[in-house]
Amino acid sequence: MSAQPTSVAEALRVQDLLRPLADLVGPGPVAPATVAGLDVAYAEGGDRLAAAVTVLDTRTLRVVDQAVATGRPAFDYVPGLFAFRELPALLAALDRLTTRPEVLVCDGHGLAHPRRFGLACHLGVRTDLPAIGVGKTPLVGVWEPPGERRGAWSPLVDGTETVGRVLRTQDGVKPVFVSVGHRMSLANATELVLALASRYRLPETTRTADRLCRATLTGASPAARG
DNA sequence: GCGACAG
DNA sequence: ATCTTGTCGC
Numbered sequence: 001m002s003a004q005p006t007s008v009a010e011a012l013r014v015q016d017l018l019r020p021l022a023d024l025v026g027p028g029p030v031a032p033a034t035v036a037g038l039d040v041a042y043a044e045g046g047d048r049l050a051a052a053v054t055v056l057d058t059r060t061l062r063v064v065d066q067a068v069a070t071g072r073p074a075f076d077y078v079p080g081l082f083a084f085r086e087l088p089a090l091l092a093a094l095d096r097l098t099t100r101p102e103v104l105v106c107d108g109h110g111l112a113h114p115r116r117f118g119l120a121c122h123l124g125v126r127t128d129l130p131a132i133g134v135g136k137t138p139l140v141g142v143w144e145p146p147g148e149r150r151g152a153w154s155p156l157v158d159g160t161e162t163v164g165r166v167l168r169t170q171d172g173v174k175p176v177f178v179s180v181g182h183r184m185s186l187a188n189a190t191e192l193v194l195a196l197a198s199r200y201r202l203p204e205t206t207r208t209a210d211r212l213c214r215a216t217l218t219g220a221s222p223a224a225r226g
Numbered sequence: 227g228c229g230a231c232a233g
Numbered sequence: 234a235t236c237t238t239g240t241c242g243c
Contacts, residue, residue, distance in 0.1 A: 040233075042234050049234090077234080079231040085234095086233075108232045118232070139232045177232085 003126075004074060004088060011081045015117045022121045024111055028130040028184030029102050032058050034065075035196065036101035037205025038093070038123070040086045041213040042073070049073055051089035052213035054205065055101045061196070061204045067096035068216045079139065082108060083119040087126070094127060103184065104131035105196065105205040109139050110181035112156055112164040124182020131181030132189040133164075134203060138177055148172050151194055165190050169197035176201065 005011040035058050040051045048070065055065035069092035075084035110120030110133035118139070124131030141158040143166045150171050156164040156179070164179030167190055178193050180186050196203030 040234080042233085044235065046234070073234095077233070079233090082232050113232080133232085135232055137232065 005084060008078060008081065011075065011078075011084050012115075014084075015081075015115055015122075018122065018125050019115065019117045021125045022117065022181070023124075023183045024116075024121075024180050025185065026130070026183040028188050030188065032102035032130075032192070034058060034099065034101045035103045035105055035192065035205055036094075036097075037105050037107075037203065037207070037209035038090050039107045039206055039209035039213055040089060041210070041217050043217050046073065048217070049086070049089060050213040050216040051086060051093045052209045052216065053090070053093045053097060053101075054208040054212055055097060055099055056196075056205055056208065058195070061198065063208055065097055065099045065101075066208075066212055067093045068212060069093040069096065070216065080114045083122040086119070087122060090123065091126060100129075102130065103192065104129050104181065105193070105203055106131060106133045106181060107135075107206050107209070109133040109135045109164070109177065110179040112138070112140055112158070112177060112179035114140050116163070118179070118181075120179065120181025124184075128182075130183040132184050132192065133177075133179045133181050134193055134206060135177040135179070136202070146175055153178075153190060162186075167193060169194060169203075170199075170201050173201045
């Protein structure tokens with residue numbers, strides 16, 4: 001089977017094949033110097049997309065490198081198989097970076113997935129980089145609402161497993177869903193997301209990547225072909 | 227069987 | 234994801 005499946009059955013098998021390769025424990029870099037944000041935007045009609053990666057200096061939160069890749073969605077949108085849709089373009093964008101980020105912050109879940117292999121796990125395994133997932137809405141699991149203050153969190157539980165954390169990144173603002181992707185502990189992932197979401201609900205990494213891929217589709221940028 | 231369902 | 238108006242609040 002290929003890395004890019006053409007059917008649901010095949011996609012499920014790819015996940016089963018790659019899942020054992022994910023390291024869901026490793027502490028990961030305690031104080032990474034750089035962190036990458038990844039995001040994808042779709043053109044009206046959804047037949048075209050732009051994937052963006054921005055690399056930020058962890059301390060200053062300034063963008064130090066970035067890349068984009070445009071293309072077609074590689075798979076229909078199927079909850080649980082979402083990664084196959086955006087992965088090719090995201091990997092292409094990553095290839096265009098001139099630096100190698102120390103951690104990947106993905107727009108979607110990692111372990112918090114019905115088969116424990118969401119986009120963040122997939123990207124981590126395919127790049128062998130520490131990766132974490134930050135979702136805006138849940139895919140699996142149950143949780144108690146975390147405290148109202150920034151930094152408060154509660155475990156995200158699916159069945160008998162803790163698959164992530166529901167983290168409040170700003171006072172009184174809807175929480176985000178953090179889960180491990182690859183080579184990173186849940187505690188360190190939580191700490192990193194909180195540091196990156198210093199001012200807004202979402203981490204700066206995803207905010208900068210989001211702006212970049214949108215601007216690319218809008219045509220606001222000169223060099224943005226793929 | 228029916229609804230839910232990352233982006 | 235994308236399509237959309239007004240509205241509340243710093």
